[in-house]
Amino acid sequence: MHVVITGATGEIGKCLLPLLIDENNISKITIVARRALDIDHPKLTQLITDFNQLSEAAIGDADCGVCCLGTTMAKAGSKTAFEQVDFDFVVAFAKLVKQSNATQFHVVSASGANKTSFFFYNRVKGAMEEEIRNILFNTTCIYRPSLLDSNRAEKRLGEQIAIRIFRMLNPLFIGSLKRFKSIKTSQVALGIFTRIKQPPKGFHIVNSEVI
Numbered sequence: 038m039h040v041v042i043t044g045a046t047g048e049i050g051k052c053l054l055p056l057l058i059d060e061n062n063i064s065k066i067t068i069v070a071r072r073a074l075d076i077d078h079p080k081l082t083q084l085i086t087d088f089n090q091l092s093e094a095a096i097g098d099a100d101c102g103v104c105c106l107g108t109t110m111a112k113a114g115s116k117t118a119f120e121q122v123d124f125d126f127v128v129a130f131a132k133l134v135k136q137s138n139a140t141q142f143h144v145v146s147a148s149g150a151n152k153t154s155f156f157f158y159n160r161v162k163g164a165m166e167e168e169i170r171n172i173l174f175n176t177t178c179i180y181r182p183s184l185l186d187s188n189r190a191e192k193r194l195g196e197q198i199a200i201r202i203f204r205m206l207n208p209l210f211i212g213s214l215k216r217f218k219s220i221k222t223s224q225v226a227l228g229i230f231t232r233i234k235q236p237p238k239g240f241h242i243v244n245s246e247v248i
Contacts, residue, residue, distance in 0.1 A: 038062055041096050043069040043130050044105030048185060049145055052226035053105065060234065067096050069130065091129040101141040101233055102134030116157060123161050128168045140175040141236050143229050148183045148245050176236035180229060182220045183245040220245050
């Protein structure tokens with residue numbers, strides 16, 4: 038299997054990549070990135086590209102696309118820049134792997150994604166999901182994790198505080214509230230990996246509590 042992944046330097050992507058490398062049924066992994074990554078393995082090919090021209094990236098025939106791209110409003114700097122990463126680049130990547138004959142597509146979205154949401158972040162995620170659904174892969178899995186629990190190198194004070202609070206509150210989220218529990222990035226990566234190995238047919242929204 039040839040897996041094409043973008044967002045491999047993100048918190049989920051960093052957890053997923055070793056799983057892909059160690060899987061015997063995956064013979065080739067192409068990383069699509071804007072800059073070279075400090076990683077080397079016989080299975081890996083790094084394709085450095087301008088994301089404004091993703092449609093021209095030469096990834097060859099692919100079996101599966103995985104998109105872990107995502108940013109924050111603070112890091113993007115503007116709504117336009119945020120939408121470019123979390124909508125434009127994600128949809129362009131999906132179209133690229135579809136054109137390369139991939140039958141699977143896996144993308145990380147967010148809990149609360151809804152194109153009619155009052156919140157801009159959730160609207161963008163919801164609009165992205167709708168576009169991905171219309172591309173029609175044999176298997177499409179959209180993952181909606183709740184607050185991501187990770188030990189990222191980049192310090193985000195607000196996020197660190199939220200993670201600590203959720204670690205205390207998680208035991209209280211039971212029944213229908215389970216989807217609001219924070220979730221480890223490694224757990225999201227494992228959920229994606231499991232479905233890559235045994236892809237469910239059709240379109241699937243994978244909420245946080247079942248990832």
